[in-house]
Amino acid sequence: MPILTLTLKSLWNRRFTALLTLLSIALSVTLLLGVERLRTEARASFANTISGTDLVVGARSGSIQLLLYSVFRIGNPTNNITWKSYREIAGRPEVAWTIPLSLGDSHHGYRVLGTTGAYFDHYRYGDRQPLRFAAGEPFADLYDAVLGAEVAEKLHYRTGQEIVVAHGAGKVSFMEHADKPFKVVGILAPTGTPVDRTVHVSLQAIEAIHVDWRGGAPLPGVHISAERTRRMDLTPHAITAFLVGLKSKIATFRLQREINDYRQEPLSAVLPGVALQELWDTMGMAERALLAVSSFVVLVGLTGMLTVLLAGLNERRRELAILRSVGARPWQLFVLLVSEAGSLAAAGAAAGVVLLYGLLLVGRPLIEARYGLHLGLAPLSPHEWSLLALVVGAGLLIGTLPAWRAYRYSLADGMTIRI
Secondary structure (H helix, E strand, O other), X not given: OHHHHHHHHHHHHOHHHHHHHHHHHHHHHHHHHHHHHHHHHHHHHHHOOOEOOOEEEEEOOOHHHHHHHHHOOOOOOOOOEEHHHHHHHHOOOOEEEEEEEEEEEEEOOEEEEEEOOHHHHHOXXXXXXXXXXXXXXXXXXXXXXXXXXXXXXXXXXXXXXXXXXXXXXXXXXXXXXXXXXXXXXXXXXXXXXXXXXXXXXXXXXXXXXXXXXEOOEEOOOOOOOHHHHHOOOOOOOEEOEEEEEEOOHHHHHHHHXXXXXXXXXOEEEEOHHHHHHHHHHHHHHHHHHXXXXXXXXXHHHHHHHHHHHHHXXXXXXXXXXXXXXXXXXXXXXXXXHHHHHHHHHHHHHHHHHHHHHHHHHHHHHHXXXXXXXXXXXXXXXXXXXXXXXXXXXXXXXXXXHHHHHHHHOOHHHHHOOOO
């Protein structure tokens, strides 16, 4: 206890230098934990996007690309799937349910997804949680739309309002389907997944708004009204992808192999969990690079502390000599210097944690709005605690160098006046 008291008084006596050292450690710890929190939350966010789905089927492409555009609404498909092929696979006896997906349009930068009522019945996210409605109900009419939570919140939409879908998936579009507006009939509860950033309409609605379009542009001199479209056959010609749920998990690999060998057209069937693992393997290099950069920043902060302690050691020779003269033993001086280094590292780590949660509290809405990444204010994980322990341990280890030098100073050397 006397050594701890002396340590605190010594640091307080050099409080300005100690505060700067503590701040540098705190900032480096904040960066280290921030990178780790972003990495783990990004993984959790991706993993929670879809659950309970056995296969994702799309046109022949890589498994990661198929997963990204069909589930995460990132990128574009290489091709579409014919309606005939979809119906044939959906009608197989081992298939319990399917959810067809049709992408290609947008609304103020948000993707428009054409699907069926099976989407609201069978789609699961997180721990097999179903989609819930915060307001309204699923689409029933041809020109009904169901909005994700973020779409409704950011664009200030309520049920009963009309919206216009734009052609293409870009944030800015100069071609809109203004002659066929949609009515908002439902708003989904927040899920923390791409569902929140999606406008949902029926497959027939996707066909209806494109009946007088060809090759991505309206046909010259041709206009088919919204009411006339209702009387037309709006069976889809093609879809982007579809999700498959099976009656028995045993049939998963057999059906996957048969779809991959499908002769009518080139298709790919992927297991969502396997594709996610491939995605993490691809991103593993970037994750390790970020962790290495943040670790080096922590090392720089601790090296700065070592520099401060060594630089001040020569000025503290008389102080240490006086402590020796009043009965302090060499090992007590050693413990004193190590305690100072450990106290700075521990205080810097604690300040870094406080700063991290402060930044999360302030920046979380912005990150969710821009990147759709939910950052929770959960307690530190065991891995994060281990990182903090490593920082404090490294601080104690670094403190042994100036402590060893102080240990070797003799009483005569400390009391000698140097000219």
